[in-house]
Amino acid sequence: MLIIGIAGGTGCGKTTVVNQIINELPSGEVGVISQDSYYNDLSELTLEERRKTNFDHPKSIDFELLEKHLVQLRDGKSIEQPVYSFLECNRTEKTIPTHPSKVMIVEGILILTNARIRDMFDIKIFVHADSDERLIRRLKRDVNERGWNLDETLDKYLTNIKPMHEQFIEPSKEFADIIIPNNKYNTVAVDIVRTIITDKLA
Numbered sequence: 001m002l003i004i005g006i007a008g009g010t011g012c013g014k015t016t017v018v019n020q021i022i023n024e025l026p027s028g029e030v031g032v033i034s035q036d037s038y039y040n041d042l043s044e045l046t047l048e049e050r051r052k053t054n055f056d057h058p059k060s061i062d063f064e065l066l067e068k069h070l071v072q073l074r075d076g077k078s079i080e081q082p083v084y085s086f087l088e089c090n091r092t093e094k095t096i097p098t099h100p101s102k103v104m105i106v107e108g109i110l111i112l113t114n115a116r117i118r119d120m121f122d123i124k125i126f127v128h129a130d131s132d133e134r135l136i137r138r139l140k141r142d143v144n145e146r147g148w149n150l151d152e153t154l155d156k157y158l159t160n161i162k163p164m165h166e167q168f169i170e171p172s173k174e175f176a177d178i179i180i181p182n183n184k185y186n187t188v189a190v191d192i193v194r195t196i197i198t199d200k201l202a
């Protein structure tokens with residue numbers, strides 16, 4: 001199994017890059033795990049309390065469960081990937097059966113900050129977009145899809161997102177084998193990564 005980690009700040013385009021990579025590959029040959037599925041279970045808190053959580057700090061992620069699941073997949077076992085609700089700010093009761101594939105992609109803002117997770121990756125990729133680009137994309141997404149208003153998003157950006165990015169995410173770029181510039185759509189970089197994967201699948 002080839003395990004590829006794709007990190008980068010919020011809104012840099014990780015999900016987009018993953019979709020571009022897998023869209024032209026045989027379905028079922030590449031599996032995807034999202035760090036978002038591994039936010040801590042916050043069921044003991046009210047929604048109001050959960051909405052105040054700092055979701056950009058490494059402590060917000062259940063890295064133990066993520067590691068356990070990656071080990072199981074590497075050992076050829078299927079896992080039940082938790083399903084996260086951004087509107088509820090919590091894990092749902094649902095899980096998605098995720099089967100081991102020849103190639104597994106793990107994507108998330110903080111996945112290169114954790115040494116044990118990082119060490120499981122055969123290839124580490126960091127997607128870069130400038131902070132103003134990321135903020136614009138993030139504002140649109142939070143307001144249109146994730147149940148936050150403009151003021152809440154800007155407030156979160158200043159209190160959590162930007163400081164956590166500077167403290168944890170940007171420094172994790174140094175662990176990357178490949179950095180993909182993604183202020184504009186980068187088809188060349190996506191093609192290169194897809195070629196590496198196609199070689200592995202051959």
Ligand SMILES: Nc1ncnc2c1ncn2[C@@H]1O[C@H](COP(=O)(O)OP(=O)(O)O)[C@@H](O)[C@H]1O
Nearest residue numbers: 009010011012013014015016137182183184185
């Ligand atoms: N290179 C790009 N240029 C313009 N918009 C982009 C680009 N890459 C992604 N986007 C858009 O930015 C938003 C965030 O992208 P997404 O892939 O969800 O980022 P991430 O998973 O890193 O948070 C989406 O609306 C997406 O369509």
Ligand SMILES: Nc1ccn([C@@H]2O[C@H](COP(=O)(O)O)[C@@H](O)[C@H]2O)c(=O)n1
Nearest residue numbers: 010011055056086089090108109146161
């Ligand atoms: N309930 C939540 C949980 C997390 N977030 C934000 O998601 C961002 C990470 O996801 P990306 O798709 O952007 O990589 C992170 O910056 C959290 O602030 C949220 O908005 N609501």
